[in-house]
Amino acid sequence: MPSILPDGDPVPADGALPDSALDGLGTRPFAFYVHVPFCVTRCGYCDFNTYTATELGPGASRESYADTAIAEIRLARRVLGATDLPVETVFFGGGTPTLLPPDDLGRILAAIDAEFGLAPGAEVTTEANPESVDEGYLGKLRAAGFNRVSYGMQSAREHVLAVLDRSHTPGRVPQVVDWTREAGFEHVNLDLIYGTPGERDEDWRASLEAALATGPDHVSAYALIVEEGTRLAARVRRGELAAPDDDAMADRYLMAEELLGSYGLRWYEISNWASGPEAACRHNLLYWTGADWWGVGPGAHSHVGGTRWWNVKHPAAHASRLGERLSPAHAREVLETEDRRVERVMLELRLAEGCPVDLLDDTAVRRAIGDGLLEPTPYERGRAVLTLRGRLLADAVVRDLT
The missing domain is CATH 3.20.20.70 (Aldolase class I)
Known part of the structure; x- marks a missing residue:
């Protein structure tokens, strides 16, 4: 379904x-x-x-x-x-x-x-x-x-x-x-x-x-x-x-x-x-990396400036609303500051460039480096970057760091 x-x-x-x-x-x-x-x-x-x-x-x-x-x-x-x-x-x-x-x-x-x-x-x-x-x-x-x-x-x-x-x-x-x-x-x-x-x-x-x-x-x-x-x-x-x-x-x-x-x-x-x-x-x-985008189509998600919304999911409902010059959006949420921080960590930590360490708990970062989950050298430049082992355990690493 x-x-x-x-x-x-x-x-x-x-x-x-x-x-x-x-x-x-x-x-x-x-x-x-x-x-x-x-x-x-x-x-x-x-x-x-x-x-x-x-x-x-x-x-x-x-x-x-x-x-x-x-x-x-x-x-x-x-x-x-x-x-x-x-x-x-x-x-x-x-x-x-x-x-x-x-x-x-x-x-x-x-x-x-x-x-x-x-x-x-x-x-x-x-x-x-x-x-x-x-x-x-x-x-x-x-x-x-x-x-x-x-x-x-x-x-x-x-x-x-x-x-x-x-x-x-x-x-x-x-x-x-x-x-x-x-x-x-x-x-x-x-x-x-x-x-x-x-x-x-x-x-x-x-x-x-x-x-x-x-x-x-x-x-x-x-x-x-x-x-x-x-x-x-x-x-x-x-x-x-x-x-x-x-x-x-x-x-x-x-x-x-x-x-x-x-x-x-x-x-x-x-x-x-x-x-x-x-x-x-x-x-x-x-x-x-948190840019703005508009999602066109049934069920599509969009994000502009910390507001995220998603369209009605059935193509007929989507077409009907637009035919009446109405928004096809089903609902939306305005992300709070903490939500945006956590989401940024979840997404940017997946990248080879990592995320800024100042978004993270420093004690948890140092522990992750000691456990071989984060690279030590990027930390010195203010970045948290996953090791290969960290990539295998990325979801758990994110939970610990946020």
Whole structure:
């Protein structure tokens, strides 16, 4: 089932933000996230806010979605006023954004440019499933202004893909990466998942090696999380599949660090490796460093100046509200100073640059250094940076430091 939205405070019908959110608007980086909530089938592990054709119901459609997204972009311009807000990054996620025609994705991007303006050199990314694009599609995306593609590869082993309910074959990934390069895309990311029930060490090694053989400049590797309400969770609960093993997960992460590093990819965030700063996902870095962004689409989250809000989750409700020139926001929260500090630590500590030590309890920092969880040298420069062991225990380290 699609994810459940959290509770929060009411949002004005016109989407107006509190003065505290607008204070300093334009001095912080600004980005757009565009959620495209459509999938051909639902993967067994996925709890994202997505809908297949049979789940969608009346009131919304793929064919009308670009117009709905553009209506929200225009709402964003009204809410944020005339402040100059050049958009540094745009990220189309889902769902499967590339189920929409490339012309529709291009129209949405053009609307963002028309209303706000894309900053020079803006990063424009779309997620894609390997089977959802071909040479012609990629050529049109590149011509529309996209310059980065992130493919959901997940694994190079067919039995692992089957457990995840992924529909592509392993051989499809090298082909689409070649097409992507030929189309002129500057950056290609491959998403991998480790810890799937039935995956062995040799399967994970094969997936890493297959990904690297395609020549990506960015790889994301995520530990499988069994989310409640998914088919995978039901299968684990019934005993059909074993739950992911924490020790195996740690071993797989260490293998990823070794192989990706030997290829020349360096970690810059716990689950992300890039060939250099120019290949890092600038959009995600804005999330992790407290920038402003507007999330377009059903269930999308936004953040401006310490105010965070999230849209109604069903595409029909989202389209209906925008059709009436109302905000599609479901609820919001204004983060208090302490909440912002804790959130900053949680996000920035995941980065290779770490976070400022003056955000942390110094006694806890020194203890973590003694336990081999934080690097000692960056501490002397005022930064808290995780060691490799600290990365394996990041959640516990954050809890102790905050």
